[in-house]
Structures are given as C-alpha cells and as structure tokens.
Amino acid sequence: MSDYIVRATAGNNQIRAFAATTKELVEHAKNVHNTSPIATAALGRLLTAGSMMGSMMKGEKDLLTLQIKCSGPIGGLTVTADSNANVKGYVFNPEVMLPPNPQGKLDVGKALDLGVLSVIKDMGLKEPYTGQTHLVSGEIAEDLTYYYATSEQVPSSVALGVLMNKDNTVKQAGGFIIQLMPFAEEAIVDKLEKKIGEITSITSLLDENKTPEMILEYILGEFGLDILDTIQTKFHCNCTKERVEKAIVSIGKKEIGEMIAEDKPIEVNCHFCNTHYNFEVNELKEIIKRSK
Template sequence: MSDYIVHASGAGNQVRIFAASTRDLVEKAREIHNTSPVATAALGRLLTAGAMMGSMMKGEKDLLTLQIQCSGPIGGLTVTAKSDGTVKGYVNNPDVMLPPNSKGKLDVGGALDLGVLSVIKDMGMKEPYVGQTQLVSGEIAEDLTYYYATSEQINSSVALGVLMEKNNTVKQAGGFILQLMPFTEDAVIDKLEENVKKLPSVTTMLEEGETPEGMIRRVLDGFDVEFYEETPTGYVCDCSKERVERAIISIGKKEIQDMIDDQKPIEVNCHFCGRHYEFSVDDLKHLLKKAVRA
C-alpha cells in the first residue's frame, strides 16, 4: 500500500506510537485545493496528524475534527478524520505565499501566527468532547504536543513533515505520535528523549527510504517493539447530494422559503473536495415539504 499508518508499542508496553506515510493523500489535497507550497505544508501536516489521531478512535462512526483558527494569512484550517484512516481537510486561504523562515524552510508558523487549536471528538455521546489550546508555535507538531500535555494529560512527542518538489508537488509527507503511559519509568523517558533529539526530520527519514515501521524503530531504538495494526490511509470526501439536502433542510423552513422566493437556483459547494451541487427552485420546494414534515 502507498499511504498507511502503523500502531506499535515498546519498552514493555510503557509507550505507544503511531507512524504514517502520507505523500499520496497530501498530494491529492494539494490537487483538489490548488494550495500554495506553504499552505500544502500546513494542511499536509494537519491531515497527517488527523489520520493518525482518527485511527486511535475505536468506534466505526467516531469522527475527529482538528480545527485551527488563527490570525495569520492562511486564515485557518479544518481537518476531519475517521477511525478507518480516511481524512479530508481544507485551508481558508489556499493561495497564501510567504518567504522562507530563518531556517530556509516553508514558514508554516508565520502562515498561522497566533491562534487556537480545537480537537473535537464525536464518539456518539450526547455531546462531543472538545479540547482547546493556544498555538505555541504554529508549526502544528509542537502545538499538538502541547495539546496532548495540557488537554489530555498525555506526555507525547509529535513530529510531522511535508517536503515539496521544485514543481510544487508533494515529494514526501508523514509523521509520528509517541505517547508515554502514566507508569513509564524515568530511565525509559530519558532514553526516548535522547533518541528523539538525535532523529533527523520526518521528511529526511522518508527521503532516506524509511518506512513508518523504520521510523518507529529509530524512535524506540534500544527498546523492544511490538507492531500491531497497519491501517491504509487516504484523502476521502464522503459528501453527496443527499447529505447536502439534509443540511439545507436543517437550516429551517423560513430560510428555504426565502430561497424559493428569490426564484433562482442555488449552488452549494463542498469545502473538502470542491464538488458543486445545484438545486432548482422545484428542488427547494421539495425540500421545503420535507422540512415541514420534519
């Protein structure tokens, strides 16, 4: 398989780790949204994180949403992911262009600037779980590390990367999320910190030919490793005319009647995949009848 996520544990089950390669799904997102290089990098990092975090959920219908509202020129990002490894997302301003940062890299932190990261987990309960933290760097991996520590009280290390070709297509993309169990021994923590400090970037490892399994072995160097599930991941939008109809019905009878009174067809566009759905005045009248019966 091309893009996939691996789940493993190590050090006698004292740590768990997820790693992913996501080049194809990030490239598909770039093609759909025609994103600039820095927007591709930002969205690609959040999609990669979303895919791994979504795969951590257990229920078939569980849904994870990662949302960043920020003051930078990218305007914000939204990603949703399912437990089956599929993911989709968009940026508010896909055309954002910035000069490289001080390290000569794509300036994702500058594109986001100040803001808030929200993690929303809909697991079929009465209300979804919502965790929020301030962005600490705008680089996304550090922000998610901070989120886990403050909102879920899980000591973690998150690494994400997107490498672009000179023609602005995606060359490499992937990442890992390392999480410590509450009973992790200090000596294990010290060794893991040492391992993570020595690691090259995610995209450097992928360029060297590392697989997600290889990245996990390097993070857990010196410890036993047990591999579990291998989950394919990809960019999938599940929008449909029926779902859009339900959304229109949900806005209320008065609003639908106002659209009918305008005597013009309406077009609804999907943020995630760009599909267009057109509804004639007769379609709207049909939906109004459904709204009245609801």
C-alpha cells in the first residue's frame, strides 16, 4: 500500500486524528495535468486534505467536494473525494509560475491570494451541505483549520505538505488532521496545543521519511495513541464515455443538432483526469435517437 491514511484516537477518545502519505497520487495528478511545481504543491495539498476528509464520511455513496475560487494567478482548484478515499482534482491554471516566498519555499499563498473555500458534502439528502469561509492565508492547511473552527465548530489542526525534487517530480506528500472532541478536557487541550506548537513544519517531518504512523506517534504518543485502521487512498476518476454521453444529452437536442449540422466529430475533455472522449457524427445522431 503506497499511499494510505491512518485513522486514530488519543487521550481516551478526546482526540481524533488522521494522517496520510500521498506521494503517488500527487505525482499522478502532476503527470495528468502537467502542473508546474507551485500548481503541484497547491493541488497536492488539497488532494491530501480531500482524501482524509473523504475518509471521514460515513455513507458508501457520500461525496465531498473542496472548491477554491481565488484572485491569484492559479485561478482556483477543485477536488472531490468519496468515503473510500478515492480522490481526483484539477487546478484552473496548471502552468502558474511564481518566485519563491521569503523562506525560499513554493509560494502557494501568493498563487491563491484572496478567495473563498467551499466544502460541499453530498450525503444523499435533498440538498448537499455547503460550508464556506474566506481564505485566511491561501496556504490551504490554515484555510481548512479556519473552516473547521468557523463552519463546523470543531477545533482542528490541519497540516498539508508537498515537497518537490529539482526535476519537478514529487519527493514527498502528506499531512494530518487532528481534532478535539466536544468533551475534551482543558488539560488535554492545553497539552495538545503546546505539542502542535513545537512542530516546525509537516514538510520537515515528511522529509525525514516519517510514515503517517510515525507522525501521529510523534504528536500524540504521550496522549496514548490508539491506531484504529489504515485505508488506501488513490487518484481515481470515475468518468466513462457513457457518463460523458449523458452530459451531452443534457445540453439539449437543438445544440446536438447544430453539432451534427457542422458534420465534424466533437471532443469532450474530463477536467479531473484529462481523458479525451471523441464522438463521431453518427454517434451524435444515435445519441439524439436514444434521447427521444
């Protein structure tokens, strides 16, 4: 299992925790979308968050969408994940390039700048749940920490990191989400805040080749860490030609008729996995017949 998430509790169930290693899926996303290093870092962070947040959902058909719309040159990002931690996503401008920040790191905050983070949970109810917050830093982890505090009233610490090699391959990717339960005692809260404050950065832990288990042990070992299970996570897109055909049907017979009148095949591209689907004119005619 190359990419996986560890789910755990600590402090007599007063703390719940998730940690993930996502190097393979972030590398796959980079190759699919041909992203620049800074776009890879931004998308990789959001994919990592999506995989962990997706795994928190209970229902087999539950879907999570993380959407960022922003004023920075990256334009925005969208990630979706299911409860089995299958995740997919894309950036609006995959070729964005910026100079490093003052610390010499990829300046994801500058790439996003001002904007809004939306968390959409589709749990099979009449309407999906949507929570929204403004970006507080554009660094994504801090924005999600703020989202949890304001929209879900769950005190959380979110850390996300992507380390790139000089040749634009992914060296390490991963992160953690640590949350306090409503009944957490003040002593536990204070101790956890102190411990998290001692962490220099998630990238330094990843760079030391720490596994998700080792990261959680490092942070929560003194609280009595109890690892519950591990779940595989991967970049997975469920698009098919049949699903794309349904999308074509939804644009209406008049528009499809105009495409047929041009007597040219059309190409439809999946945003999430960059797969191209071609429909010949005779296929478009069949689609119109079937949609009657």
